[in-house]
Structure formats: C-alpha cells, structure tokens
Amino acid sequence: MSRLEKKFKQLQDSGRKGLITFITAGDPDLEATCALVETLAAAGADVVELGVPFSDPLADGPTIQKASGRALKQGVTLKKILETVIEIRRRSDIPLVLMSYYNPIFSYNLERFVADAVSAGVDGVIVPDLPLEESLPLRNLAAGRLAVVPLAAPTTAEARLQEIVAAGSGFLYYVTVTGITGARSDLPPELTATLDRVKKIAADLPLAAGFGISTPEQARLVGKHSDAVIVGSALVEIISRSGGGAAGRRELFDFVESLRRSLDAVAIPCVS
Amino acid sequence: MSTEIFAVPDDRGYFGVFGGRFVPETLIAALDELNSAWERFRHDADFQEELEGWLKDYCGRPTPLYRARKLEAELDIKEIYLKREDLAHTGAHKINNTIGQALLACRMGKRRLIAETGAGQHGVATATAAALFGLDCEVYMGEKDIERQAMNVYRMELLGAKVIPVSSGSRTLKDATNEAIRDWVTNVGDTHYIIGSVVGPHPYPAMVRDFQRVIGVETRRQILAINDLLPDVIFACVGGGSNAIGIFHPFLEDDLQLVGVEAAGTGIASGAHSAPLSAGRPGVLHGSMSYLLQTEDGQIKEAHSISAGLDYPGVGPEHSFLKDTGRAQYISVTDAEALEALRLLCRVEGIIPALESAHALAGVMLEAERLRDKVVVINLSGRGDKDVATLANLEAGEGK
Ligand SMILES: Cc1ncc(COP(=O)(O)O)c(C=O)c1O
Numbered sequence: 169m170s171r172l173e174k175k176f177k178q179l180q181d182s183g184r185k186g187l188i189t190f191i192t193a194g195d196p197d198l199e200a201t202c203a204l205v206e207t208l209a210a211a212g213a214d215v216v217e218l219g220v221p222f223s224d225p226l227a228d229g230p231t232i233q234k235a236s237g238r239a240l241k242q243g244v245t246l247k248k249i250l251e252t253v254i255e256i257r258r259r260s261d262i263p264l265v266l267m268s269y270y271n272p273i274f275s276y277n278l279e280r281f282v283a284d285a286v287s288a289g290v291d292g293v294i295v296p297d298l299p300l301e302e303s304l305p306l307r308n309l310a311a312g313r314l315a316v317v318p319l320a321a322p323t324t325a326e327a328r329l330q331e332i333v334a335a336g337s338g339f340l341y342y343v344t345v346t347g348i349t350g351a352r353s354d355l356p357p358e359l360t361a362t363l364d365r366v367k368k369i370a371a372d373l374p375l376a377a378g379f380g381i382s383t384p385e386q387a388r389l390v391g392k393h394s395d396a397v398i399v400g401s402a403l404v405e406i407i408s409r410s411g412g413g414a415a416g417r418r419e420l421f422d423f424v425e426s427l428r429r430s431l432d433a434v435a436i437p438c439v440s
Numbered sequence: 441m442s443t444e445i446f447a448v449p450d451d452r453g454y455f456g457v458f459g460g461r462f463v464p465e466t467l468i469a470a471l472d473e474l475n476s477a478w479e480r481f482r483h484d485a486d487f488q489e490e491l492e493g494w495l496k497d498y499c500g501r502p503t504p505l506y507r508a509r510k511l512e513a514e515l516d517i518k519e520i521y522l523k524r525e526d527l528a529h530t531g532a533h534k535i536n537n538t539i540g541q542a543l544l545a546c547r548m549g550k551r552r553l554i555a556e557t558g559a560g561q562h563g564v565a566t567a568t569a570a571a572l573f574g575l576d577c578e579v580y581m582g583e584k585d586i587e588r589q590a591m592n593v594y595r596m597e598l599l600g601a602k603v604i605p606v607s608s609g610s611r612t613l614k615d616a617t618n619e620a621i622r623d624w625v626t627n628v629g630d631t632h633y634i635i636g637s638v639v640g641p642h643p644y645p646a647m648v649r650d651f652q653r654v655i656g657v658e659t660r661r662q663i664l665a666i667n668d669l670l671p672d673v674i675f676a677c678v679g680g681g682s683n684a685i686g687i688f689h690p691f692l693e694d695d696l697q698l699v700g701v702e703a704a705g706t707g708i709a710s711g712a713h714s715a716p717l718s719a720g721r722p723g724v725l726h727g728s729m730s731y732l733l734q735t736e737d738g739q740i741k742e743a744h745s746i747s748a749g750l751d752y753p754g755v756g757p758e759h760s761f762l763k764d765t766g767r768a769q770y771i772s773v774t775d776a777e778a779l780e781a782l783r784l785l786c787r788v789e790g791i792i793p794a795l796e797s798a799h800a801l802a803g804v805m806l807e808a809e810r811l812r813d814k815v816v817v818i819n820l821s822g823r824g825d826k827d828v829a830t831l832a833n834l835e836a837g838e839g840k
Contacts, residue, residue: 224725297724299462332465
C-alpha cells in the first residue's frame with residue numbers, strides 16, 4: 169500500500185478528516201521548504217503538496233503566482249525540487265504530492281520524471297492543466313507507482329466525473345469554486361450539496377476539496393462533506409508575509425494547528 | 441503530398457502531435473460547448489450568410505489584391521502582389537475572426553466578450569465587434585504594450601471596451617493571455633473568450649483558422665482572375681499565426697511554396713527574439729502543444745520583437761505541424777530588417793504597413809535573389825498607423 173493510500177485508510181478508520189497543505193517549493197528557498205514541510209507535518213497536516221513553480225501559472229491567483237515568481241528567481245527547478253524531496257524523505261514519511269503545470273514535467277521527460285519522482289519518494293502528482301483526455305501518457309507511465317490525482321470542477325458534468333474518477337488515483341481533487349486559486353471569504357452556497365453528490369460518484373476515491381479555503385470555519389464546513397480539505401494560498405500568504413524562518417514557521421504552525429483542531433471537531437465519521 | 445494529411449485537426453484537436461487541450465478542468469465544458477456551437481454553425485447556411493454579409497458590408501471585403509509594380513522594380517522580382525488586409529475595417533485581418541466569434545457568442549447566448557491583445561489590433565477588432573453586436577467587452581493588455589500602442593488603447597476605450605492593464609511577467613501578450621484565461625476560468629458561464637490568433641486549446645486553432653481562411657480564398661480567386669495561374673510563393677508574418685494560416689490554408693494542397701516569417705528581434709543568436717518555429721522546441725503553453733521558446737527546465741521564455749503583435753513565445757499548433765511535415769517553411773527577420781522593409785514600402789508604394797506585416801515583406805527582401813522570376817504574394821496583414829509613435833521614438837533615439 170502506498171503512503172497516500174495508507175494515510176487515507178488511517179483517516180477513514182479513525183473517522184478523521186484529512187488536511188492537505190500546499191506550499192510553493194523554493195519559496196523563499198529550498199532549504200526553507202524542507203523545514204516548512206516538517207512544520208506542516210508537526211502541526212497536523214496529513215499530506216503536503218509541493219507546488220513546482222512555473223512562469224505562466226494560469227490556474228493560480230496572485231498569491232501563488234507571486235510565490236512561483238519568487239521561487240523561479242531563486243533558480244528553483246523541478247530537478248532541484250526532486251533533490252529536496254530526497255532530503256525531506258530522510259526525516260519524514262508524510263505523503264508528498266507535487267503540483268506542477270505540464271510543461272516543466274513534459275520538458276523533463278515524462279518517463280524520466282516518473283522514475284525520478286518515485287525514487288525520490290514522491291507519492292503523487294497533480295497537473296492542473298492536464299485534463300482527462302491529455303493525461304493518458306502520464307497515467308500509463310505512473311500506473312501503480314505514482315498517483316496521478318485528477319481534478320474535477322463545478323463545471324464538470326456527471327458522466328465525465330465518472331470517467332475522471334475511474335482514471336484517477338490517490339484522491340479526487342474537487343475544485344470548490346469556478347475560478348483560480350486564492351483565499352476567498354465566501355465559498356459557493358451550493359458547495360456542500362455538490363460535495364455530497366460528488367462523494368456518491370467518487371465512492372472509490374477519497375474526496376479532497378480545495379481552492380479558496382482559508383479559515384478554520386471554512387475547513388470545518390467543507391470537511392463535513394468531504395474526506396479531506398486542501399489549503400494553499402492562505403499558507404503561502406503567511407510565508408510571503410513572515411518568511412520561511414522561525415517567525416514564519418511559528419505562525420504557520422499555529423494556523424495549521426487551528427485548521428487541524430477545527431477539522432477534528434467534525435464529529436460525524438466518514439460515512440459512505 | 442497526399443491530401444488527407446492536411447485534413448486536420450482530428451476530433452481531439454490534434455494537428456499531428458501538436459494541439460490538444462491543456463487547460464484546467466473548469467474550462468472543458470465551455471470548450472465542448474464552443475466546439476459543438478462551431479460544428480453546428482460552420483455548416484449552417486443562415487450563419488454563414490449573415491457572416492458573409494458583415495464581412496462584405498461592414499468589413500469591406502473582399503480586400504484588394506494589389507500588384508506592387510514599383511516594389512517589383514525595386515527588388516527586381518517578377519511579380520509581387522499585396523493582399524491588402526490593411527484595408528479591412530479597423531486596419532488588420534483581426535476583424536475577420538472577431539466578427540465571426542462575436543456572432544457565434546451571440547448564438548450561444550454569451551453577452552460578455554473578453555480578449556487579450558498585443559499590438560492592440562485584436563483588442564480593437566474585438567471592441568468593434570462588441571460595439572456592433574451590443575456586447576460587453578474587456579480587453580487584457582500588457583503594460584509594456586499599453587505604452588507602445590497607446591493609440592489602440594484609446595480606440596478600444598472609444599469603442600466602449602474596458603482595457604485592463606496586465607503587470608505580471610513580461611507585461612506583454614503572453615501575460616495578457618494568462619490573465620484572459622484566468623478571467624475566463626472565473627466567469628465561464630456568461631463570457632466568451634475571443635482568442636486573437638490560431639493558438640489556445642481546441643477548437644480555437646481550427647476555428648480561428650476557418651474564420652481567417654477568407655483571406656486565402658479571396659487571394660486564390662483574385663490571382664486566378666488576374667493571371668489564370670497560382671502564385672509561386674506566398675509570404676506571411678507569423679506571430680500566433682492567424683494571418684499566415686488564413687492565407688496559406690486554401691493553398692495547402694497546391695504546388696506552391698508557403699513561407700512564414702517570424703520575428704528575429706535583435707537576432708536569433710542574441711536570444712532576444714520571437715521565433716519559436718526557428719529556434720524553439722515543442723511544449724505546452726496556453727492550452728496547446730506547439731513549438732515554444734522555453735528554458736532547459738521548461739519555463740516559458742520572454743519573447744522580444746519590436747512588433748508587439750509578434751512578441752509572443754508560442755505559435756499556433758498547425759504551424760508546428762506544417763513545419764514538421766515540411767509543407768511550409770519558416771524563416772525569421774530582425775527588427776532592423778523589418779524597419780527597413782516598412783520604410784521601403786512607405787517610400788515606393790505609399791503604403792505604411794504594420795510592423796508585423798513589414799516582417800513578411802522583409803522576408804521577401806531577404807530572399808529576393810531566389811524570387812527573381814517568381815510570382816510572389818505577400819499578406820499585408822495590417823496598416824501601420826498604430827506604429828507611427830514607435831517609429832518616431834526610434835528616429836528620435838537614432839538622432840535622425
Ligand atoms: C497587423 C498584424 N499582423 C499580424 C499580427 C500577428 O498575429 P497573427 O500571427 O495571428 O496573424 C498582428 C497581431 O497583433 C497584427 O496586428
């Protein structure tokens with residue numbers, strides 16, 4: 169069983185909701201990334217998503233765009249991120265998922281990417297600009313070795329959602345808003361009902377919901393209707409404000425811990 | 441060459457290995473909707489008749505095919521014809537596409553148009569179509585382009601569009617396109633995104649091509665009426681590639697040469713250019729697989745050209761396909777060569793071409809030797825009024 173599968177099984181067995189945290193790798197630098205992953209894990213994150221910076225992140229709002237820009241200025245590359253993962257794996261067993269636009273992976277070479285990611289200790293990959301129809305080459309290479317996490321959105325029709333779930337692995341990343349990443353004060357009012365519907369279709373894949381979630385209250389609400397909650401821009405915002413040093417890590421720890429507590433207050437166990 | 445290989449794209453939007461749909465899941469439903477609308481209306485007699493009506497009475501089509509005899513004498517080339525897209529309404533070929541897509545948006549019930557623009561020609565053409573059909577219009581434009589194409593910003597505003605400055609990245613067309621896509625992802629329900637060239641996810645490259653084919657269809661009819669023979673070579677500049685594919689496409693199965701001219705900026709070797717077909721490698725940008733300017737690590741490189749409309753690190757997937765199959769050849773000319781061509785056309789023919797279009801002429805000048813006894817058509821994609829300020833600044837800088 170892979171680290172991701174094991175984690176979701178544990179969560180389900182204990183009736184807890186998963187907390188998936190996103191940070192941009194290399195923001196402010198890769199050394200900080202190692203430490204930040206440990207902070208996230210210590211504060212109660214179940215899975216860490218590492219964003220691979222890209223020059224043209226068209227699914228991202230200003231917060232992650234800027235983080236991406238800062239990382240690129242540091243000379244961060246996919247290759248260096250994989251080296252950092254090796255470093256992280258020396259100390260931590262937390263499931264790690266890379267979030268990368270397609271071109272850096274395609275340019276690296278798909279086959280070599282899958283091999284290097286697996287051997288570095290990466291558990292899955294999320295590619296926001298690689299929809300079902302285009303992901304077959306990557307899925308074929310990754311099969312059984314690396315989860316290729318599919319995305320679904322409010323605009324995804326039901327029949328298509330079934331195909332997406334059938335082809336996916338790891339978990340289903342449900343995009344909670346019709347839009348780009350970034351903290352939002354309001355989530356769509358119909359979201360909880362939608363998540364319940366999606367959960368019925370995605371019975372075989374853990375359901376994680378993200379985009380816009382930035383407060384413990386939102387996390388709790390979404391957690392009630394999913395298996396896991398994904399928080400990104402709110403964390404990246406803290407790092408950009410307070411840095412990747414002791415002060416930033418402290419603040420990040422407190423915030424992630426508050427998300428954790430809020431999620432753990434979701435009383436109802438995961439019913440299918 | 442067999443005809444089937446040019447019956448592209450396939451139903452997933454692939455021209456050989458190029459094209460496809462590399463976009464966030466949120467947009468797939470909208471692309472499907474657009475594709476079915478386009479599949480339906482491209483064969484719909486009423487739609488086509490209405491489109492033809494607007495192209496004729498509103499855009500001034502057909503545009504002339506003008507024999508440039510003084511240019512022939514100057515360059516010592518047998519025959520040169522200019523396809524005068526500069527005489528189309530708003531001053532460039534871009535209007536062919538925006539009228540078509542705006543009509544389609546009306547049929548789909550979308551009341552808001554968004555667009556990206558580099559030179560501002562596509563923005564102006566979109567704003568024009570929006571005014572004509574009573575639609576809301578917002579245009580994304582890089583801050584750098586807003587500076588160098590100030591007149592077009594003013595034109596868009598006069599036409600009732602809102603111009604949204606883009607300050608990210610290189611502050612040019614690439615970044616304006618990112619921002620337009622982000623807007624579309626967010627407002628996909630009521631908004632139609634009018635892409636300005638044969639780029640983007642399927643069905644855009646095929647659909648925009650089909651709207652621009654009118655250039656080549658007319659050229660064919662016009663040259664046959666004059667000469668009773670097809671030309672030997674057709675030259676067009678290539679930014680995203682819409683004016684080039686528009687004039688090339690109706691001739692793909694004929695025995696003649698097609699030459700696309702990319703912007704070499706300050707020279708390919710300098711690294712500051714916009715010539716992905718000449719000096720890039722395949723990758724994914726803005727929704728499709730095509731030749732790209734990128735770093736070793738797959739980051740998109742900033743392009744450079746004196747011409748804002750060519751200042752883009754990508755190119756339409758069909759051009760990548762035509763390059764790899766050898767059906768079209770792609771060359772590049774520098775900023776300086778384009779400027780020289782622009783000045784020559786002003787002087788000998790009394791036509792101020794757009795800086796973009798001047799690249800096509802510069803390509804002919806570069807290859808004049810081998811074209812001596814040839815019949816050459818140049819797609820004069822737009823007029824140069826928008827570039828006059830840039831030229832004046834340059835001359836001031838040169839101390840002329
Ligand atoms: C006059 C003119 N020609 C050419 C272009 C380049 O676009 P494309 O390669 O799609 O024709 C532009 C773009 O702004 C333009 O304004």
